[in-house]
Amino acid sequence: MPKVKSLEDLxxxxxxxxxxxxxxGSQKRGKIVVAMGTCGIAAGAKExxxxxxxxxxxxxxxxxxxxxxxxxxxxxxxPTVEVRMEDQNPVVYGHVTPEQAERIVKQHVIxxxxxxxxxxxxxxx
Amino acid sequence: xxxxxxxxxxxxxxxxxxxxxxxVKQVLEEKLRxxxxxxxxxxxxxxxxxxxxxGPIVAVFPEGVYYQKVNTxxxxxxxxxxxxxxxxVEEMLFEGxxxxxxxxxxxxxxxxKKQVKIATRNLGIIDPMxxxxxxxxxxxxxxxxxxxxxxPEQVIEVVKKSGLRGRGGAGFPTGLKWxxxxxxxxxxxxxxxxxxxxxPGAFMxxxxxxxxxxxxxxxxxIAGYAIGGQKGYIxxxxxxxxxxxxxxxxxxxxxxxxxxxxxxxxxxxxFDIEIxxxxxxxxxxxxxxxxxxxEGKRGxxxxxxxxxxxxxLWGYPTLINNVExxxxxxxxxxxxxxxxxxxxxxxxxxxxxxxxxxxxxxxxLVEVPMGITLRELIxxxxxxxxxxxxxxxxxxxxxxxxxxxxxxxxxxVDYESLKELGAIMGSGGMIVMDEDTCMVDVAKFxxxxxxxxxxxxxxxxxxxxxxxxxxLEKITRGEGEEEDLEKLEELGKIIIDSSLCGLGQTAxxxxxxxxxxxxxxxxxxxxxxxCPAKVCKDLIRYVIDSEKCVGCTACARVCPVGAISGxxxxxxxxxxxxxxxxxxxxxxxRFGAISKVSP
Amino acid sequence: MVKxxxxxxxxxxxxxxxxxxxxxxxxxxALHMIQDYYNNFVPPEAAEEVAKLLxxxxxxxxxxxxxxxxxxxxxxxxxxxRVCKSLPCHVTxxxxxxxxxxxxxxxxxxxxxxxxxxxxxxxSCLGLCGVAPxxxxxxxxxxxxxxxxxxEIIDNFRGDxxxxx
Ligand SMILES: Cc1cc2nc3c(=O)[nH]c(=O)nc-3n(C[C@H](O)[C@H](O)[C@H](O)COP(=O)(O)O)c2cc1C
Ligand code: SF4
Ligand code: SF4
Ligand code: FES
Ligand code: FES
Ligand code: FES
Numbered sequence: 001m002p003k004v005k006s007l008e009d010l011x012x013x014x015x016x017x018x019x020x021x022x023x024x025g026s027q028k029r030g031k032i033v034v035a036m037g038t039c040g041i042a043a044g045a046k047e048x049x050x051x052x053x054x055x056x057x058x059x060x061x062x063x064x065x066x067x068x069x070x071x072x073x074x075x076x077x078x079p080t081v082e083v084r085m086e087d088q089n090p091v092v093y094g095h096v097t098p099e100q101a102e103r104i105v106k107q108h109v110i111x112x113x114x115x116x117x118x119x120x121x122x123x124x125x
Numbered sequence: 126x127x128x129x130x131x132x133x134x135x136x137x138x139x140x141x142x143x144x145x146x147x148x149v150k151q152v153l154e155e156k157l158r159x160x161x162x163x164x165x166x167x168x169x170x171x172x173x174x175x176x177x178x179x180g181p182i183v184a185v186f187p188e189g190v191y192y193q194k195v196n197t198x199x200x201x202x203x204x205x206x207x208x209x210x211x212x213x214v215e216e217m218l219f220e221g222x223x224x225x226x227x228x229x230x231x232x233x234x235x236x237x238k239k240q241v242k243i244a245t246r247n248l249g250i251i252d253p254m255x256x257x258x259x260x261x262x263x264x265x266x267x268x269x270x271x272x273x274x275x276x277p278e279q280v281i282e283v284v285k286k287s288g289l290r291g292r293g294g295a296g297f298p299t300g301l302k303w304x305x306x307x308x309x310x311x312x313x314x315x316x317x318x319x320x321x322x323x324x325p326g327a328f329m330x331x332x333x334x335x336x337x338x339x340x341x342x343x344x345x346x347i348a349g350y351a352i353g354g355q356k357g358y359i360x361x362x363x364x365x366x367x368x369x370x371x372x373x374x375x376x377x378x379x380x381x382x383x384x385x386x387x388x389x390x391x392x393x394x395x396f397d398i399e400i401x402x403x404x405x406x407x408x409x410x411x412x413x414x415x416x417x418x419x420e421g422k423r424g425x426x427x428x429x430x431x432x433x434x435x436x437x438l439w440g441y442p443t444l445i446n447n448v449e450x451x452x453x454x455x456x457x458x459x460x461x462x463x464x465x466x467x468x469x470x471x472x473x474x475x476x477x478x479x480x481x482x483x484x485x486x487x488x489x490l491v492e493v494p495m496g497i498t499l500r501e502l503i504x505x506x507x508x509x510x511x512x513x514x515x516x517x518x519x520x521x522x523x524x525x526x527x528x529x530x531x532x533x534x535x536x537x538v539d540y541e542s543l544k545e546l547g548a549i550m551g552s553g554g555m556i557v558m559d560e561d562t563c564m565v566d567v568a569k570f571x572x573x574x575x576x577x578x579x580x581x582x583x584x585x586x587x588x589x590x591x592x593x594x595x596x597l598e599k600i601t602r603g604e605g606e607e608e609d610l611e612k613l614e615e616l617g618k619i620i621i622d623s624s625l626c627g628l629g630q631t632a633x634x635x636x637x638x639x640x641x642x643x644x645x646x647x648x649x650x651x652x653x654x655x656c657p658a659k660v661c662k663d664l665i666r667y668v669i670d671s672e673k674c675v676g677c678t679a680c681a682r683v684c685p686v687g688a689i690s691g692x693x694x695x696x697x698x699x700x701x702x703x704x705x706x707x708x709x710x711x712x713x714x715r716f717g718a719i720s721k722v723s724p
Numbered sequence: 725m726v727k728x729x730x731x732x733x734x735x736x737x738x739x740x741x742x743x744x745x746x747x748x749x750x751x752x753x754a755l756h757m758i759q760d761y762y763n764n765f766v767p768p769e770a771a772e773e774v775a776k777l778l779x780x781x782x783x784x785x786x787x788x789x790x791x792x793x794x795x796x797x798x799x800x801x802x803x804x805x806r807v808c809k810s811l812p813c814h815v816t817x818x819x820x821x822x823x824x825x826x827x828x829x830x831x832x833x834x835x836x837x838x839x840x841x842x843x844x845x846x847x848s849c850l851g852l853c854g855v856a857p858x859x860x861x862x863x864x865x866x867x868x869x870x871x872x873x874x875x876e877i878i879d880n881f882r883g884d885x886x887x888x889x
Contacts, residue, residue: 003381003382003383004265004382004383004384004390005383005390005391006269006273006390006391007266007269007273010260010265010266010269013257013260014260014261014263014266016257017257017258017260017261018261020257020258020261021251021258021261033252035249037331037332037335037336037367038331038335038365038367038368038851038852038865039328039332039851039852039854039855039867041367041865042852042855042858042865042866042867042868043855043867043868067252068252068253068254069249069250069251069252069253069336070247070248070249070251070253070332070335070336070337071248071249071332071335071336071490072248072249072250073245073248073249073332073489073490073491073492074236074237074487074489074490075488075489075490075853075854075855076236076486076487076488076489076854078854078855078867080249082249087142087143087147088137088139088142089137089170111139112138112139112140112173113138113139113173114137114138114173120236121237122170123170322851323848323849324849325810325811325812325848325849325853326810326811326812326849326853327849327851327853328849328851328852328853328854330851331851363756363794364806364847364850364851364860365851366863399744401749401752401753402752402753402756403752403792403794404752404755404756404792404793404794404795405792405793405794405795405847406791406792406793407848418752419749420749421749421750421751421752421788422784422787422788423787423788423791423792424791424792425791480853480854481854482812482853482854482856483811483812483815483816483853484815484816488853488854488855488856489854490854520811554853556811556812556815556853558815562815567811570810570811570814571811574810574848577848578848580791707823708820
């Protein structure tokens with residue numbers, strides 16, 4: 001990575017990163033973001049993450065990325081997971097135990113149906 | 126206030142989206158705006174309604190009328206006919222089998238509604254390990270602007286004009302602090318970020334460091350430029366290993382991109398940042414103690430003045446700000462001082478992040494404009510007290526703060542109003558307590574904290590707080606005497622007046638504020654030997670109601686000390702002499718026969 | 725008794741020196757690393773070596789060791805359990821969690837289990853009040869605890885040890 005030397009350099013990185021964030025132009029069909037603050041981890045986010053990766057593998061889904069973020073602050077419903085599929089509004093789910101994680105992969109990622117009972121927030125922030 | 130008379134649900138299930146839901150929604154909203162209905166009619170996206178083949182589906186509530194195959198043309202009819210004239214559009218009605226269709230409304234969690242996110246703008250949105258995502262959300266644009274377009278004096282002017290005050294506790298105007306440090310003459314100066322977050326009930330700094338580490342790095346570098354410093358330290362408590370890991374990663378990335386190090390952005394300005402880790406001493410959050418700790422010494426406070434801005438780290442001028450304070454800087458630079466100053470109240474500008482904890486439904490971090498009322502915070506955002514319990518008090522400001530009773534819930538939250546009530550803003554911890562909380566117990570708790578954490582350097586703090594704690598313990602044991610309450614007040618005043626640092630100077634606050642607002646509760650303990658909230662072990666008894674007890678023996682089996690006797694299917698009895706008030710029996714009785722009583 | 729390898733201590737101090745840009749402030753960082761290396765305590769011999777290496781009186785090292793609650797010069801268990809005892813955890817069931825831990829481990833606060841696995845300590849707020857009650861075991865965190873859950877967690881850690889031996 002060459003060092004950033006000007007506003008133009010910075011703009012370029014921003015544009016590329018924005019594309020990646022929204023996933024346009026990337027190979028992936030979607031991404032699942034697991035909130036991994038200490039609070040989330042203390043509430044079990046690591047197990048949730050593992051369950052998601054396993055569920056994706058089990059169903060041979062390779063075009064959905066799994067990444068981590070900080071937390072959005074609603075500790076009460078940790079662990080939280082955001083599912084962001086192409087052309088769809090992102091959905092944040094709460095209280096995602098490993099079992100629920102599997103359900104989310106099946107129902108939302110595979111069948112395209114929102115798991116309504118776990119929704120905490122929907123739409124772009 | 127606009128009242129929604131209608132709600133239009135539009136299916137955003139996978140199938141309806143591919144059938145054009147998005148553009149239908151757009152036209153629908155445009156149409157509503159055209160008729161100035163956008164405040165009255167709410168449009169909500171729902172999950173799959175189960176009629177994918179006839180989508181996109183639109184439903185109008187409260188009537189519960191479903192329309193099928195809605196497109197950008199005929200959606201206008203729904204507005205013009207149905208909404209405006211109250212006539213159902215027959216030809217678009219859903220024809221599928223009844224019962225097949227089901228609309229679900231997704232209400233956004235009320236938690237997010239009143240929030241205005243500045244310091245926490247990126248939390249949960251970006252990947253904290255990826256600098257590009259920070260840049261995607263305008264990261265490092267403020268630094269670029271500062272280094273290429275602004276003089277240090279201009280930067281300080283903007284911060285001053287924004288009205289930003291320190292978020293670490295004392296609320297000192299940040300711009301002024303920057304100016305003082307700039308004016309101190311020295312060829313070497315430091316910037317320190319205070320991430321020692323020790324107030325019980327506060328965790329915003331941790332979340333910011335874990336979720337958006339770059340914002341702190343960017344702000345510190347801007348501060349370095351403004352004061353004429355070369356190096357920064359972030360002092361993080363050792364209890365935050367994840368924050369430390371993310372910060373380390375962020376520092377490396379920032380160095381790689383050239384936002385830290387020599388000749389940043391080719392402007393000739395050089396600045397670098399290092400992490401220092403605490404080791405479990407609350408007092409190290411105090412700025413002079415923190416400096417001692419970074420220098421590798423015991424973290425005890427020094428007498429001020431000199432202030433760190435004059436003589437700080439290794440004797441050089443040092444700027445110390447809190448994590449949240451720093452997190453506000455980049456948006457202020459980008460959006461301007463006026464924008465920031467337009468949020469909040471006259472004396473408290475911008476937003477504050479609060480950590481809602483204790484007996485509140487939605488525990489978590491909320492960022493709200495200053496001046497919001499406690500009621501909005503706790504009820505509208507926090508969802509109120511769980512289990513239909515009554516709110517009793519709110520504790521703000523941790524061990525330096527005070528308890529605000531329920532009567533004052535409509536107080537606006539800003540530095541001055543809280544202070545007037547004998548509490549403080551502090552770092553933003555907000556502990557909600559319900560009717561089951563004993564205020565004497567709470568006061569005792571905070572004092573225990575201070576006694577544990579006093580560094581021991583000055584006598585009033587070390588001995589005075591211990592003395593106060595002893596009195597509180599006496600009271601909760603039921604051995605309190607009437608003069609004890611005055612003694613507490615006297616001791617409190619002495620400690621406040623004669624301690625060296627903020628820890629001692631504020632330690633009596635939790636006691637004094639509970640004495641002020643809940644004196645009757647203290648008196649009940651002292652005069653009647655009664656704990657109204659039924660918390661203090663020595664003042665309560667566990668009893669079994671013989672009317673309700675069916676003799677299931679569950680309680681007798683669980684009691685660890687064998688205090689419960691009774692025959693099967695006959696009413697049981699607890700021997701108060703043996704009972705240790707552990708509370709196990711109450712949990713297991715399914716007939717609600719056991720209760721706590723305080724004489 | 726742990727045998728103290730002074731070369732290792734030297735190596736650690738060198739490493740910390742290399743990682744920092746400024747001289748003179750590496751004592752606390754070095755002690756952290758030594759404590760990690762010796763499984764949760766700083767042996768006196770190591771402390772004295774550090775003093776020599778940094779050219780400071782040993783008394784200063786001990787001063788620092790005794791001031792900060794996270795350091796210990798007495799051996800501690802392989803896992804140090806820190807139970808939060810601050811108010812938000814207290815009002816949401818922290819007391820019961822503490823009792824359950826004491827009972828499960830058979831030790832009081834400040835003590836180490838006979839098998840040398842666990843030391844039970846208290847801490848002030850861990851910043852996890854949103855998922856209170858919370859505890860920290862070495863570098864790991866657990867929240868939303870109940871007496872049953874801490875029981876399971878301890879069992880898992882015990883199992884962990886068996887797996888490794
Ligand atoms: C006992 C004590 C503990 C403190 N702990 C913290 C802390 O954990 N974090 C913090 O930012 N400020 C803490 N402060 C306040 C700092 O001394 C200092 O005012 C603050 O870091 C300045 O930053 P600000 O102006 O951005 O708020 C503490 C003060 C005292 C007296
Ligand atoms: S007031 Fe307390 S904590 Fe502060 S210097 Fe004195 S003894 Fe130490
Ligand atoms: S409170 Fe505890 S000790 Fe007392 S009777 Fe109930 S179970 Fe036994
Ligand atoms: S602070 Fe992260 S979810 Fe609680
Ligand atoms: S045994 Fe008496 S009510 Fe349970
Ligand atoms: S009070 Fe226990 S983690 Fe904050």
